[in-house]
Amino acid sequence: MLKINEEQWQVAKEKLRRKYNHLSDEDLAFKAGEEDKLIDRLSSRLGRKPSYVLFTIGKEIQDISSNRL
Numbered sequence: 001m002l003k004i005n006e007e008q009w010q011v012a013k014e015k016l017r018r019k020y021n022h023l024s025d026e027d028l029a030f031k032a033g034e035e036d037k038l039i040d041r042l043s044s045r046l047g048r049k050p051s052y053v054l055f056t057i058g059k060e061i062q063d064i065s066s067n068r069l
Contacts, residue, residue: 002035002054004061012060020046 013028027045030038043050
């Protein structure tokens with residue numbers, strides 16, 4: 001299970017917004033402890049498996065200072 005804090009999510013959210021510009025604020029809404037809901041929602045909107053979404057978010061927060069998508 002992925003654990004995300006608010007600081008990590010703010011950076012990852014902006015990276016995801018640039019990569020997938022069709023995602024809305026509602027799609028990217030996140031509350032601590034509701035990582036599963038976020039993964040399911042993004043999986044549905046991106047048409048990808050939850051494992052892909054987990055990998056993508058994990059990659060974004062692993063190197064939080066990188067500007068790379």
